[in-house]
Amino acid sequence: MHAWPASEVPALPGQGRDLRIHDTATGGLVTLDPGPVARIYVCGITPYDATHIGHAATYNAFDLVQRVWLDTKRQVHYVQNVTDVDDPLLERAQRDDLDWADLAERETALFREDMTALRMLPPKQYIGAVEAIPGIVPLVERLRDAGAAYELEGDIYFSVESDPHFGQVSHLDAAAMRLLSAERGGDPDRPGKKNPLDPMLWMAAREGEPSWDGGSLGRGRPGWHIECVAIALDHLGMGFDVQGGGSDLVFPHHEMGASHAQALTGEFPMAKAYVHAGMVALHGEKMSKSKGNLVFVSQLRREGVDPAAVRLALLAHHYRADWEWTDQVLRDALVRLDRWRAAVSRPDGPPAEALVDEIREALANDLDAPAALAAVDRWVELQRTAGGTDEGAPGVVSRAVDALLGVAL
Incomplete structure (x- = not known):
């Protein structure tokens, strides 16, 4: 499977700062090195x-992580999966009388188009x-x-008790885990399981559903969590720097994936x-x-909304915050985009070196994009009210906003 094309990231003078970011497992900020x-x-x-x-907000956050790292002159090895076979996909295909594979291909193509429009940097492996099933089967067999895994009526389950570190990502109690497991694709009430929280590694073939040769596992398809583990271990290995996703993945997905690995x-x-x-x-x-x-995102684009404004609307909220999309959020972003573009089109402005440092510092501080936007706003307002004599400043601002925030002015 291929990703989407990469937009050029302008090179900036100087060098960015190491990223301090909130780690769910420890509950505090960690400095990544x-x-x-x-x-x-x-x-x-x-x-x-x-x-x-919601998707766009999540991928925007991890696009910022990449941009901070690139600004420190590092390379970035970014891997992302596509869960192109799973119960929700099969249910939607059945509801709409579509072939599940055609549905997955269509929506993945649309996702690529949206990511390209929003200038999200693509993964190295997508x-x-x-396509990961040949690598998943041996891992399930090893477990x-x-x-660390057992069979139940042809299905293979992971035993959470096989990992002494289980629970150290989410730090939830058993009751909360059981509730979330039931809400998010698990089957804690299935009779015969050793532990209600044990997740499925391999689902034996069901009539009318797609299945693949699982070797000694029999025909079937992989569970949700082992999919990501197989891909991550194959391309990144253990101890990689960041496991990312939306907060709804803390449990069970990231907890279970960590234990599998x-x-x-x-x-x-x-x-x-x-x-x-x-x-x-x-x-x-x-x-x-x-x-x-x-x-x-695709509907907004069809309505003629500039993707740069959509991105600014996302950046106006801290990545860890829960927030609400409203018409006003988009209107504010459109106004900001117009102000910024007008500013960088002028022949000169106040010196911009301090602004670049402010953006870098804000993003290094747990991806504080709202603070970075406020810093640009101040430069734009200073240019409007006091003018400036630095002919290179508008270009510096334009390149910094592009390189660090992913917004093309």
């Missing part, structure tokens, strides 16, 4: 209805669950053969930092496919 190549895995879409503003390798932790973006609401409820209260 990757080697020459920073490694990040971000969980991708299940392609049955893409791309809503891997679908289906089973090591006693740790049980497989005997190493801890799977990732140095678990980083999660907040949820976006519409009309008072979290924007989600199940509720149907979605604002789609």
Whole structure:
């Protein structure tokens, strides 16, 4: 599977700062100090209805992570998956009388178009669950053969008790885990499981559903969590720098994925930092496919909304915050975009070196994009009220906003 084309990232004078970011597992800020190549895995879409503003907000957060790292003169090895076979996709295909594979291909293509329009930097590897199956099967067999997995009526389950570190990503109690497991794709009430929280690694073939050769596992398809583990370990290895996604992935997805990887390798932790973006609401409820209260990036684009304004609307909210999409949020972003473009089109302005430092410092401080936007706003207002004599300043501002915030002026 291929990703989308990369937009050029302008080179800036000087060098950015190391990223301090909130780690869900420790509950506080950690300073990341990757080697020459920073490694990040971000969980991708299940392609049955893409791309809503909640998706865009999540991928915007991890695009900023990449841009901060690139500004420190590091390379970035970014991997993202596509869950192109799963129950929600199959259910949507059945509801709409579509071939599930055609639906997945169509929505993945639309996601690529939206990411390109929003100037999100693409992953180095963009891997679908289906194409990862040859690498998933051996991992499930290893877990089973090591006693970390067991069979139940043809399905293979992971035993959470096989990982002594289980629970150290989310820090939830058993009751909260059980509730979230039931809400988010698990089956805690299935009889015969050793632990209600045990997640499925391999689902035996069901009539009328797609399945693949699983070797000694029999025909079936992979569970959700092992998919990401197989892809991450194959391309990044253990101990990569950031595991990212929305806050709704903390449990069970990232908790279970960490335990799968740790049980497989005997190493801890799977990732140095678990980083999660907040949820976006519409009309008072979290924007989600199940509720149907979605604002789609593609629809905004069809209505003629500049993708740069959509990106500014996302950047106006701290990535960890839960917030609500409104017409006013978009109007504010459009006004800001017009002001900024007018400013950088003028022949001169106040010196911009201090502004670049402010943007860098804001982003290094847990991706504080709202503070970075406020700094640009101040420069724009100073240019409007006091003018300036630096002919190179508008160009510096334009390149900095592009390189660090992903907004083309």
